[in-house]
Amino acid sequence: IAGITQAPTSQILAAGRRMTLRCTQDMRHNAMYWYRQDLGLGLRLIHYSNTAGTTGKGEVPDGYSVSRANTDDFPLTLASAVPSQTSVYFCASSDQSGGDINTQYFGPGTRLTVL
Amino acid sequence: GQNIDQPTEMTATEGAIVQINCTYQTSGFNGLFWYQQHAGEAPTFLSYNVLDGLEEKGRFSSFLSRSKGYSYLLLKELQMKDSASYLCAGMDSNYQLIWGAGTKLIIKP
Numbered sequence: 001i002a003g004i005t006q007a008p009t010s011q012i013l014a015a016g017r018r019m020t021l022r023c024t025q026d027m028r029h030n031a032m033y034w035y036r037q038d039l040g041l042g043l044r045l046i047h048y049s050n051t052a053g054t055t056g057k058g059e060v061p062d063g064y065s066v067s068r069a070n071t072d073d074f075p076l077t078l079a080s081a082v083p084s085q086t087s088v089y090f091c092a093s094s095d096q097s098g099g100d101i102n103t104q105y106f107g108p109g110t111r112l113t114v115l
Numbered sequence: 116g117q118n119i120d121q122p123t124e125m126t127a128t129e130g131a132i133v134q135i136n137c138t139y140q141t142s143g144f145n146g147l148f149w150y151q152q153h154a155g156e157a158p159t160f161l162s163y164n165v166l167d168g169l170e171e172k173g174r175f176s177s178f179l180s181r182s183k184g185y186s187y188l189l190l191k192e193l194q195m196k197d198s199a200s201y202l203c204a205g206m207d208s209n210y211q212l213i214w215g216a217g218t219k220l221i222i223k224p
Contacts, residue, residue, distance in 0.1 A: 042119065042214035043158070043202070058211075090157060101146060101165070102210050106157035 002026055004107035006091050012113045013081050021076045021110050023091030031096045032074040033104065034058075034066060036087040043090065049074055050096060081114045088112075117141050119215035121203050126221045127193055135188045135201050135218045143208020147179050147186045150202040152217065158202055162188070190220075198222045 004025045013019050025032065030051045035043040045058030049068040063085060065077045074093075078085055088111050092104040118140045127133040139147065146165040150158040164170055164179035164186060176189040188201055200217040207213060 040216060042216045043204075043212075044214075045211065048211070096210060101163050102206065103148070103160050103163065104212060105160070108157050 004091055004093055004105060006089075006107040006110050008110060009108070010111040010113075012115065013078075015081055015083060015114055017081050019078045019081055019112070021078075021089055021091075021112070023074045023076070023107055024072050025074075025091075025093045025105075025107075026072065027093060027095070027105070028071060029093035029095045029105075030071065031094045031102075032068065033092040033094075034064070034074070034076045035090045035092065036060065036085075037090060037109075038087050046076065046089075081112075083114045086112060086114045117205075117207060117213045119203055119205055119213055121201075121215040121218045123216070124219045124221065126223060127190075129193055129195060129222055129224050131193050132189065132191050133193060133220065135190075135203075135220070137186045137188070137203035137215060139184050139186065139203070139205040139213070141205040141207040141213055144181065145206040145208065145210055147177075148204045148206065148212065149177055149186075149188045150204065152200045152202055154199070161201075193222050195222050195224070 007022045033048045034046040047066040049055045090109045091107040094104045121137045149161040152158040162177040169178045174191045179186045202217045203215040204212040
């Protein structure tokens with residue numbers, strides 16, 4: 001069992017380019033999340049999805065979009081990257097079906113640098 | 116507003132005990148989480164408290180006081196591998212986590 005995988009591990013991107021960060025989980029969790037983590041700041045929620053087919057905006061959604069076509073995959077797209085989007089991006093998932101305490105489990109992260 | 120406060124950095128000695136404090140303010144409350152994050156790695160779940168009191172799990176314990184909006188993580192018999200950042204997060208009424216900036220714990224031999 002892999003848990004949550006993210007790809008790529010790291011990426012250097014020119015400003016203005018489009019980029020999709022991939023996230024896949026095999027735990028059949030209904031909820032998934034995208035966070036960014038910057039030095040000195042807490043994890044900040046970008047977008048989330050409580051179930052396949054639905055998405056919601058988090059604290060810092062501008063410049064990012066997501067889709068949730070199925071339970072396992074939750075890609076994050078930067079339509080036109082800017083240097084302020086340089087960060088470490090973490091995908092997470094949780095079971096909100098009531099049988100768990102909604103613990104979030106994290107993927108290994110993607111380190112993105114926008115030049 | 117929603118806010119989580121915890122110290123930026125703490126230093127402790129191998130074999131000793133350290134307490135990392137966290138105060139929280141969330142819109143509604145569905146529990147308080149502690150995560151451990153080693154440098155360059157993902158956060159991993161340590162503990163969850165939703166009722167007042169102490170939850171013990173091996174060398175780690177976590178305490179919650181809902182009336183005071185306060186929690187702490189207690190680490191006993193510190194080992195060098197405990198050097199990491201410890202993240203406090205409160206779950207709000209929408210079941211979203213509000214995260215503190217993390218406490219970097221430095222263990223000295």
